[in-house]
Amino acid sequence: MVKIHGGNPPEGVLDFSSPLNPLGPPRLLLNVLFNEIEGGAVSRYPDPSYSDFKNSVSMFYNIDPENILPLNGAAEGLYMLLAVLKPRRLIVYEPTFGDHWEASRSLGIDIVALPLISEGNRYVLEPDLLCNIPEREKENSLVLLSNPNNPTGVLVRSRKIKSLYSCLGNGSYIVIDEAFMDFTTGSESFMGKGFERTIVIRSFTKILSIPGLRIGFLYSEDRDLLSRLEGFRQPWNINILAERAVSFMLRSIDIFKDFIRESRDFVKNEREWLYKKLKSLGLTVYRSWGPFLLVRHSGYTHPELQSALIDNGIYVRDASSFHGLSGEYSRVSVKLRKDNAILVEVFRKLFGG
Numbered sequence: 126m127v128k129i130h131g132g133n134p135p136e137g138v139l140d141f142s143s144p145l146n147p148l149g150p151p152r153l154l155l156n157v158l159f160n161e162i163e164g165g166a167v168s169r170y171p172d173p174s175y176s177d178f179k180n181s182v183s184m185f186y187n188i189d190p191e192n193i194l195p196l197n198g199a200a201e202g203l204y205m206l207l208a209v210l211k212p213r214r215l216i217v218y219e220p221t222f223g224d225h226w227e228a229s230r231s232l233g234i235d236i237v238a239l240p241l242i243s244e245g246n247r248y249v250l251e252p253d254l255l256c257n258i259p260e261r262e263k264e265n266s267l268v269l270l271s272n273p274n275n276p277t278g279v280l281v282r283s284r285k286i287k288s289l290y291s292c293l294g295n296g297s298y299i300v301i302d303e304a305f306m307d308f309t310t311g312s313e314s315f316m317g318k319g320f321e322r323t324i325v326i327r328s329f330t331k332i333l334s335i336p337g338l339r340i341g342f343l344y345s346e347d348r349d350l351l352s353r354l355e356g357f358r359q360p361w362n363i364n365i366l367a368e369r370a371v372s373f374m375l376r377s378i379d380i381f382k383d384f385i386r387e388s389r390d391f392v393k394n395e396r397e398w399l400y401k402k403l404k405s406l407g408l409t410v411y412r413s414w415g416p417f418l419l420v421r422h423s424g425y426t427h428p429e430l431q432s433a434l435i436d437n438g439i440y441v442r443d444a445s446s447f448h449g450l451s452g453e454y455s456r457v458s459v460k461l462r463k464d465n466a467i468l469v470e471v472f473r474k475l476f477g478g
Contacts (some may be wrong), residue, residue: 135435135440137438138435138438138439138440139438139439139440139460139467139468140311140440140458140463141439141440141441141442141457141458141460141468142220142440142441142442142456143336143442143458144275144305144331144415144416144417144456144458144459145330145331145334145336145416145458146308146331146332146333146334146388146392146416147391147392147395147416147458147459147460147461147464148334148388148391149334150333150334151333151336151374151380151381151384153373153374153377153380154333154335154370154373154374157369157370157373157374158366158370159363159453161366161369161370162366166365166366166369167365167366170361170365170366171281171361171363171364171365171447172368172444173360173361173471175195175363175368176190177368177372178195178363178368178371178372179193179342179374180341181371181373181375182342182375183374183377184341184376184378185375185376185378185381186316186317188316188317188344191348191351192344192345192346192348192351193342193343193344194342194343194344194345194351194354194355194358195340195341195342195358195362195363195368196326196328196340196341196342196362197339197340197341197362197363197364198328198330198339198340198341199302199304199326199327199328199330199341200223200224200323200387201341201362202229202300202302202326202341202343203223203224203225203269203300203302203326203360203478204228205354205357206267206298206300206324206345206354207225207228207229207232207234208232208252208357209266209350209353209354209357210267210293210298210350211232211234212234212265212266212267212290212297213234213235213264213265213266214234214235214236214237214262214266214267215229215234215235215236215237215266215267215269215322216236216237216239216252216255216258216263216266216268216269217236217237217238217239217268217269217270217448218239218240218241218250218268218270218274219238219239219240219241219341219448219449220241220274220277220444220445220447220448220449220450221269221270221274221275221276221302221447221448222271222273222275222276222302222304222447223271223302225269226448237258237262237266238448238449239254239255239278240254240449241274241279241449243411246409246411246412247277247278247279247411247412248274248277248278248279248411249279250270250274250279250281250285250433252285252288252292254287255268255289256288256291256292258292258294259417260294260295261294262294263292263293263294263295263297264294264295264296264297265294265295265296265297266294266296266297267299267300268289268293268295268297268298268299268300269299269302270289270298270299270300270301270302271301271302271303271304271305272286272301272302272303272306272313272315273305273308273309273413273414273415274304274415275302275304275305275415275456276414276417276419276442276444276447276450276454276456277411277413277419278413278414278415278417278418278419279411279413280309280313280414281313282313283312283313283315283318286299286301287313287320287322290320290322290323291463293322293329294451297322298322298323298324298347298350299320299322299323299324300324300326301315301323301324301325301326302315302326303315303325303326303327304326304328304330304331304341305331305414305415305416306327307331307332307385307388307389308331308332308388308389308392308414308415308416309389309414310389316324316344319346319385320346321345321346321347322347323345323346324343324344324345324347325343325344325345325438326341326342326343326344327341327342327343327344328340328341329341329371329397331416332385332388332425333371333374335367335371338364338367338370338371339363339364340363340368340371340397355380362473391418392459395459395460395461395462395465396416396418396459397467398462399418399457399459399465399468400412400413400470402465402469403418403420403457403469403472404472406469406472406476407476408420408421408422408472408476409421409422409423410442412460416458416459417442417456417457417458417459418455418456418457418459418475419444419455419456420455420457421453421454421456422453422454422455422476423453424453425475425476426451426452426453427445427455428443428452430443430452430455430475431443433475434471434475437471437474437475438467438471439468439471441455441456441457441466442455442456442457442458443455444456
């Protein structure tokens with residue numbers, strides 16, 4: 126089975142399918158990569174304990190290094206959790222990013238899909254949908270959500286996650302994919318909140334615009350769980366270039382914080398501009414906290430729409446691959462203004478705005 130993701134456009138078109146930081150990788154990170162390559166780092170094994178990486182993450186986010194597990198990108202975290210915990214079922218607020226349907230089926234794990242509720246120009250997560258599930262059906266489960274959600278862009282406030290936590294079944298955990306949290310103010314992150322049955326998965330791929338390097342981490346205050354995950358983790362799951370470059374960025378605290386702040390402000394401004402322009406074409410555009418927008422284009426659906434967009438030089442994410450969405454939906458990434466303007470003009474041509 127082919128896994129469907131963004132970031133695989135035809136040659137020669139503008140790619141709006143991959144939701145990365147439009148400012149690109151910071152120069153400091155690139156310099157570290159070049160220096161490490163010239164210094165022969167690729168001829169050495171990484172430190173299998175990743176102690177420098179964990180300490181760097183700890184310093185930057187002010188969390189205990191003993192609560193950190195290195196990951197080969199955020200996606201690795203869910204696969205490890207399903208394999209180690211072997212939950213009875215996966216309860217997922219949909220639509221959301223991930224290959225959890227295929228992974229769960231491969232492991233014989235049932236999935237219960239709970240819908241995010243569409244209310245006007247935004248989606249809403251309702252904790253009651255979980256709370257109303259009978260207790261016996263929630264035992265030994267994983268509850269999965271992404272925050273901010275991919276693809277809807279909704280940011281779930283921590284008070285709602287606390288409500289979800291109070292409704293967990295016996296032996297269950299909440300897994301929160303925070304891959305896009307650095308694009309927000311960060312105050313809604315659930316790291317360090319003292320909830321032992323909460324697992325947070327983070328990625329540096331998005332904010333640093335380095336999808337080819339694959340690096341992130343898992344955070345949990347359940348030391349027994351972390352020990353089991355560490356026992357399952359393959360040695361050297363992060364390559365030495367990714368580890369050293371990102372660790373250096375994390376230790377350069379002020380520089381990295383300034384970069385995040387600049388990126389967050391830039392994305393916010395361009396996202397608002399793009400939101401207004403697309404909305405003016407009569408499209409339904411959903412409010413977002415990520416570097417992307419979910420767009421509904423009734424009457425012109427995928428795959429025909431994607432074909433027309435490619436003919437006009439752009440490529441978007443066909444959002445029908447997300448559970449609960451149809452071919453009427455696309456996810457478009459926020460890019461530089463000159464590129465965003467091209468996307469708007471192509472949409473104007475196709476939708477007659």
